[in-house]
Amino acid sequence: MNYKQQVAQALVAIVDGNLTEEEIIAKIEIPKSSEMGDYAFPAFALAKAFRKAPQMIAKDLVEQIDQSQFESVAAVGPYVNFFLNKSAFSQDIIEQVLSNGSKYGASDVGHEGNVPIDMSSPNIAKPISMGHLRSTVIGNSIANILAKINYNPIKINHLGDWGTQFGKLITAYKLWGSEAEVKADPINKLLEYYVRFHKEAEENPELDVEARAWFKKLEDGDEEAIELWTWFRAESLSAFNKIYDMLGVQFDSFKGEAFYNDKMDEVVTMLKDKNLLKESQGAEIVDLEKYDLNPALIQKTDGATLYITRDLAAAIYRKRTYNFVQSLYVVGNEQANHFKQLKAVLKEMGNDWSDDMHHIPFGLITQGGKKLSTRSGRVILLEEVLNDATDLAKKQIQDKNPDLPNAEQVAKDVGVGAVIFHDLKNERMNNFDFVLEEVVRFEGETGPYVQYSNARAQSIIRKAGDVTISESNNELSDPAAWDTIKLLGDFPKIIKRAAKEYEPSVVAKYAIHLSRAFNKYYANSKILVDDDQKLARLALVQSVSVVLTESLSLLGVNAPKEM
RNA sequence: GACUUGGUAGCUCAGCUGGAUAGAGCAUCCGCCUUCUAAGCGGACGGUCGUGAGUUCGAAUCUCACCCAAGUCACCA
Numbered sequence: 001m002n003y004k005q006q007v008a009q010a011l012v013a014i015v016d017g018n019l020t021e022e023e024i025i026a027k028i029e030i031p032k033s034s035e036m037g038d039y040a041f042p043a044f045a046l047a048k049a050f051r052k053a054p055q056m057i058a059k060d061l062v063e064q065i066d067q068s069q070f071e072s073v074a075a076v077g078p079y080v081n082f083f084l085n086k087s088a089f090s091q092d093i094i095e096q097v098l099s100n101g102s103k104y105g106a107s108d109v110g111h112e113g114n115v116p117i118d119m120s121s122p123n124i125a126k127p128i129s130m131g132h133l134r135s136t137v138i139g140n141s142i143a144n145i146l147a148k149i150n151y152n153p154i155k156i157n158h159l160g161d162w163g164t165q166f167g168k169l170i171t172a173y174k175l176w177g178s179e180a181e182v183k184a185d186p187i188n189k190l191l192e193y194y195v196r197f198h199k200e201a202e203e204n205p206e207l208d209v210e211a212r213a214w215f216k217k218l219e220d221g222d223e224e225a226i227e228l229w230t231w232f233r234a235e236s237l238s239a240f241n242k243i244y245d246m247l248g249v250q251f252d253s254f255k256g257e258a259f260y261n262d263k264m265d266e267v268v269t270m271l272k273d274k275n276l277l278k279e280s281q282g283a284e285i286v287d288l289e290k291y292d293l294n295p296a297l298i299q300k301t302d303g304a305t306l307y308i309t310r311d312l313a314a315a316i317y318r319k320r321t322y323n324f325v326q327s328l329y330v331v332g333n334e335q336a337n338h339f340k341q342l343k344a345v346l347k348e349m350g351n352d353w354s355d356d357m358h359h360i361p362f363g364l365i366t367q368g369g370k371k372l373s374t375r376s377g378r379v380i381l382l383e384e385v386l387n388d389a390t391d392l393a394k395k396q397i398q399d400k401n402p403d404l405p406n407a408e409q410v411a412k413d414v415g416v417g418a419v420i421f422h423d424l425k426n427e428r429m430n431n432f433d434f435v436l437e438e439v440v441r442f443e444g445e446t447g448p449y450v451q452y453s454n455a456r457a458q459s460i461i462r463k464a465g466d467v468t469i470s471e472s473n474n475e476l477s478d479p480a481a482w483d484t485i486k487l488l489g490d491f492p493k494i495i496k497r498a499a500k501e502y503e504p505s506v507v508a509k510y511a512i513h514l515s516r517a518f519n520k521y522y523a524n525s526k527i528l529v530d531d532d533q534k535l536a537r538l539a540l541v542q543s544v545s546v547v548l549t550e551s552l553s554l555l556g557v558n559a560p561k562e563m
Numbered sequence: 564g565a566c567u568u569g570g571u572a573g574c575u576c577a578g579c580u581g582g583a584u585a586g587a588g589c590a591u592c593c594g595c596c597u598u599c600u601a602a603g604c605g606g607a608c609g610g611u612c613g614u615g616a617g618u619u620c621g622a623a624u625c626u627c628a629c630c631c632a633a634g635u636c637a638c639c640a
Contacts, residue, residue, distance in 0.1 A: 338635090
């Protein structure tokens with residue numbers, strides 16, 4: 001960054017006032033390959049002013065420029081290519097990494113502002129699927145990234161713990177369930193009752209009547225209904241927590257839909273007071289025509305409230321409770337319209353802070369090209385995927401490194417890491433078709449590849465034995481190490497971009513690039529040879545490990561020191 | 564039909580605010596473990612960047628139109 005400015009300052013002195021420093025900075029680009037230089041200035045922009053061919057301009061600029069602070073400056077076609085001083089740059093970057101450690105790349109963009117993040121949000125009595133995985137790991141990673149630039153993320157698991165399905169569930173349980181069964185295997189049993197209910201209700205509509213009655217009881221605070229609901233919720237939650245533990249994700253709040261039950265009347269009243277509610281086809285709506293949106297349906301014909309009413313109450317509650325600077329919703333793209341409506345209604349109510357609410361959408365996971373759905377039986381259970389991945393990692397360890405200490409834990413780190421990384425490495429919006437062999441792959445652009453690179457770095461440091469790696473005197477001029485060093489320098493910029501775009505894949509891609517550069521480096525250059533740059537090389541290896549570990553940590557992936 | 568996403572190598576995807584011969588991984592084929600873990604490294608093969616116009620010195624990138632796929636479109640969440 002300072003370096004780019006250096007380049008711009010050197011240029012601004014010799015362009016005869018035709019371009020400002022800012023304009024030059026905007027034009028400066030980074031060549032595709034470092035063989036072409038570290039920064040490049042295309043001379044096209046000066047062609048008109050100088051009335052000369054860009055190639056000539058580039059040549060002239062190189063002759064006039066003060067080259068003292070660069071390794072070299074060269075004209076290649078219409079470009080002026082700048083090569084940084086490798087020794088000084090490597091010393092600078094390595095010092096920054098080693099002195100800051102895991103805090104390298106941190107900044108104070110957020111000023112500790114609160115950012116509630118609505119994420120994961122599974123439904124009680126249903127298993128956590130691959131779809132929830134996306135919301136969970138994307139939300140978790142965004143939280144980590146925002147914390148890194150000093151926001152205060154608040155991870156909210158907006159549980160689906162209310163609704164007519166509980167009437168069905170209670171009915172089913174009373175008919176076919178048993179306490180012992182549920183205790184033994186809560187999610188699967190509850191799901192089984194639920195599925196059976198749907199099947200039998202097709203032939204026996206009486207069941208639906210019964211279910212509605214039970215839900216009514218629940219709403220009215222009937223003791224037995226509440227007791228069952230509380231129990232189902234607790235059982236489900238403890239099953240969910242098992243999976244969250246595997247993923248290494250913690251939440252700051254589990255306030256779900258039920259929590260907002262007594263907060264919706266206020267919303268409806270507010271809407272009425274502001275004359276926003278209109279009657280339409282027997283239901284109460286908010287007209288959003290001026291936003292080019294469909295009307296928001298606030299109250300059904302039977303007076304019951306809907307999803308959006310609950311989300312309005314939740315949004316208002318979050319503003320009051322956290323006074324957020326941003327409020328995020330990590331929810332699938334298929335709900336894009338809903339969030340537009342939600343923000344529009346809040347805006348209509350006079351809440352300008354609705355501009356600080358952002359829907360963070362993500363693409364669909366399909367199987368065999370088809371949408372997953374609980375009802376059709378196309379479910380991929382996250383727990384099974386994580387277990388399969390861990391088992392495969394275990395096999396891999398037996399194969400490659402049978403004497404590895406702590407093999408169980410490493411297998412978990414690698415297996416689960418592979419699954420999480422696979423989900424985060426591509427842009428959120430991409431859809432992907434679930435193929436187990438793809439998700440738990442350990443080679444190529446994968447989590448384990450990054451973990452392996454870090455483990456190798458750690459291994460080298462171990463082998464170095466009793467040496468003291470210092471923050472200073474790390475002037476590496478070796479061209480073989482150059483790409484790695486430059487990538488280390490990019491890390492702070494990468495984090496800011498990931499935060500701005502709410503895009504963990506930026507960090508994941510970076511981790512792959514750094515791993516690749518480092519693997520290439522140590523595969524061809526021996527680190528542990530006794531010469532005057534040995535300590536500097538070790539400092540670089542240590543820096544790589546610090547940044548890889550931190551990158552993985554931002555993604556929510558562990559970085560074992562040995563694997 | 565309207566709106567939202569997306570359409571880059573056989574497959575999965577990168578490509579930052581338009582710029583130098585369009586890059587990875589997987590798959591296929593070949594080479595490298597007597598030297599820091601081969602979960603690695605190197606090489607080969609492979610692309611009219613959906614199509615057609617336009618803006619520009621210059622377009623995968625910006626504008627418009629069209630084609631294709633997925634998703635959404637008031638009483639589920």
